[in-house]
Amino acid sequence: MTVIPGSDGRNYIDWIEEMIDSINDGILVIDVEGVVQFVNKEYTNITGVKEADIVGQPLAEVRKGAVLPNALKDGKRREGVYRKEGEVEYIIDTAPVYKGEEIVGAVSVCKSLNEVHYLTRELHRSQERIARLEKAVGTINRAKYTFENIIGREGGLRSTIELAKKAAHSNLNILIQGESGTGKELFAHALHNESDRASLPFIPINCAAIPSSLLESELFGYEEGSFTSSKKGGKVGLFELADHGTLFLDEIGDMPYDLQAKLLRVLQERSVRKVGGLMEKEINIKIIAATNKDLVRLVEKDRFREDLYYRLSGIPISVPPLRDRKEDIPLYIDYVIEKEQAGGSAVRLKEDVMRVLKQYDWPGNARELIHSVQYALSMTETTFIELENLPEVIYHHVSKTSIPQQQTLKEMIRNIEQEIIWETIQIYGDTLKGKKKAADRLGISLATLYNKLEV
């Protein structure tokens, strides 16, 4: 075995031979004359050549087109050379063997392409599986709403939406502020869907709804065994789940103070480390935070970190309350009636009801208005919503305020007329034909019927 420099004892050579035989790549060694000195078992497996037919023979003669003898001539290494003999495909690396300055032989290492093909197929399969899983995660964590779903444009809402559309295309963090029920979460969904991350995960977390002891492991994840109740295999944190997508931190004003420092670190370093873990993982996430609290006041009271506040409010978005845009109220009412009464008969509001809804201050904003209309729809037994169908809090509020509940005679007659007309339409059907019949029945023209129904 001249090919193993420095070995002299026979047992040692046997041991080396066995070791080379157990290697998963084919190995062929030639001497300086180009005569094959050694092949291992895997070489014979890959090429189908028997050891007895090749060892002791000049390689160039027994394997036509062999590239290994070139290493003897030019002393160069070659990598990834493709060879095909019959049905057998393989890739070889070749290198000269030196003793001091002198070339004493050459060695080639070959790998069957069948195995490479097999591994490539396995890799494709795994990649497809990953793609399917990513798609499933993406579908589960999809943002549902777009700017189209945001009702209203008055009282500054239009310019808020325009600002938000620009913010969606920026990589700055976004802080949405506004009273409860103004649609901050709706904005967060729309911001994600408008961005170029729309097809990637949108991960919302409500910082007020999760006990502060759990919030850290929800966000960062943990390694197996990092605490007594930790799950086997550990847990992937929401930062990691939101990678390449958006993390929506709702009610950020309620995030515990010590966790705020950890969040700040993630935003600065753009990397996370699991609880109990050592590895830092780089992440690429867009952060949208929302709160109905006055963060500046919380900063003043040392309950919110100033540095985090500035980090989060890359683009601050302030959603106006409903009381500043009461002209939008009819839009919400139409939206709810259309949604709840789909396919059914159109329900109308008595004139005084609309006046009351516009008088009320809506501390719960759009959420409260939408719920109130849903409530009134389920309370009315006719095709009209009347004052007493409204939730008690609004009804009582109205009776305590100075809103004139007394109607003029003209208003009362108009209300009664409308009621009779709608009852008649119910008999003949809420279609053009039905309305014509109702007008005939009441002895008025179709135009007058439409006129009288206008609220």
Ligand SMILES: Nc1ncnc2c1ncn2[C@@H]1O[C@H](COP(=O)(O)OP(=O)(O)OP(=O)(O)O)[C@@H](O)[C@H]1O
């Ligand atoms: N402009 C709007 N257009 C349509 N629906 C709206 C609008 N604003 C609020 N809503 C509806 O009101 C409800 C509350 O909205 P959302 O949860 O987005 O408010 P929020 O500001 O995040 O409230 P909170 O601060 O209490 O979490 C939702 O059902 C939402 O669809």
